[in-house]
Amino acid sequence: xxxxxxxxxxxxxxxxxxxxxxxxxxxxxxxxxxxxxxxxxxxxxxxxxxxxxxxxxxxxxxxxxxxxxxxxxxxxxxxxxxxxxxxxxxxxxxxxxxxxxxxxxxxxxxxxx
Amino acid sequence: xxxxxxxxxxxxxxxxxxxxxxxxxxxxxxxxxxxxxxxxxxxxxxxxxxxxxxxxxxxxxxxxxxxxxxxxxxxxxxxxxxxxxxxxxxxxxxxxxxxxxxxxxxxxxxxxxxxx
Numbered sequence: 001x002x003x004x005x006x007x008x009x010x011x012x013x014x015x016x017x018x019x020x021x022x023x024x025x026x027x028x029x030x031x032x033x034x035x036x037x038x039x040x041x042x043x044x045x046x047x048x049x050x051x052x053x054x055x056x057x058x059x060x061x062x063x064x065x066x067x068x069x070x071x072x073x074x075x076x077x078x079x080x081x082x083x084x085x086x087x088x089x090x091x092x093x094x095x096x097x098x099x100x101x102x103x104x105x106x107x108x109x110x111x112x113x
Numbered sequence: 114x115x116x117x118x119x120x121x122x123x124x125x126x127x128x129x130x131x132x133x134x135x136x137x138x139x140x141x142x143x144x145x146x147x148x149x150x151x152x153x154x155x156x157x158x159x160x161x162x163x164x165x166x167x168x169x170x171x172x173x174x175x176x177x178x179x180x181x182x183x184x185x186x187x188x189x190x191x192x193x194x195x196x197x198x199x200x201x202x203x204x205x206x207x208x209x210x211x212x213x214x215x216x217x218x219x220x221x222x223x224x225x226x227x228x229x
Contacts, residue, residue, distance in 0.1 A: 032210055036218070043203050043220030044156070087155070091210050099144055099163045099209070101218065102172060105155040 004088045009108040012078045020073040020107055022088030027068050031090040035062065035073045038085045038106070047073065047086070083111045115139050119204050119221035126194040126228045134189040134224050136204030144207045145187040146218070147171075147179065149200040156203065162187055163209075194228045201225050 005023040012018040024033065032051050036044040048055055048062045050071070055062040061074040075082055087106040120135045138145065143164050148156040148171075158171030162181040176198060178190045187206075191198060202224045210216025 032216065034216075034218075043205070043223055044218070045220070046215065046217040049215055049217075085155075091216055093210055100158070100161060100169070100171065101146060102158050103148070103156040 004090060004104055006086070006088055006104060006107045008105065009110065011110045011112065012075075013112050014080060015077050018075040018078045018082070018109065018111075020075075020086050020088075020109065021070065022072070023070045024088070024090055025069045027090060028092065030093040032093060033062065033064060033068075033071050034089050034091050035060070036087045036089070036103075037082075038087070039081075040084070044087060044103075049091075078109075078111045080111050080113060083109055085109070117204055117206055117219050117221040119202075119224050121224060122222065123225050124227070126191075126226065128194060128196065128228060130194050131190070131192050132194065132226075134191070134202055134204075134226070136187045136189065136221060137185050138187075138204075138206040138219070139185065140206060140219065141184060142206035142208055142219070143184070144209060145181065146205040146207075147177075147187070147189045148203045148205065149173065149198075150203065150223075151200050159189065159202075191226075196228050199226060199228045 034049040035047040038044040048060050050062045063072045085106040085108050087103050117138045146161045147159040157173045160179040162168045168179050204221045205218045207218045
């Protein structure tokens with residue numbers, strides 16, 4: 001399994017941008033980078049994913065390094081509802097190797113009012 | 114759509130008892146997963162399945178069994194429950210990731226199990 005490394009915790013102030021880093025130095029050419037978040041007492045939910053180019057959606061932006069060995073999830077204006085654990089995982093394109101999905105410990109984001 | 118449905122939501126077991134956690138999805142997803150999450154920790158993969166009749170072990174399969182007789186259902190069986198199996202269990206499903214879809218995982222609400 002390709003592994004990812006994230007900081008255990010990060011803190012932000014409300015309405016400020018948040019940059020959540022993820023290192024994946026052993027990423028392969030067919031690995032997609034996926035981000036999920038888990039709100040308290042809920043199951044994880046999908047946030048965003050990308051392969052090579054930066055991606056934007058209504059929830060966040062994903063910036064991918066040119067060598068793809070790291071990525072950053074960007075929350076443009078943090079709200080109190082963004083306080084959650086954020087997971088960065090790799091998912092291989094392909095029916096067999098992309099099926100065994102493991103999560104690390106993620107980053108606990110605290111948002112201060 | 115109901116999405117991924119898990120039952121029961123809460124259960125207390127005595128040591129040595131057995132039980133089955135039910136998981137069903139109505140999205141016709143090929144892939145299904147069982148994870149456990151201990152307090153303050155990340156998700157650990159127990160078992161997964163890429164289609165009916167096919168299952169495989171994850172990171173922490175000991176003490177659990179699964180079956181996948183249909184696309185929709187992926188029950189997780191605990192045999193001889195132990196206190197170490199006290200955890201929150203999440204079921205998830207997805208399509209295989211392809212260029213034309215996200216391969217997004219859809220999670221159930223979780224089943225909180227306590228073994229005393």
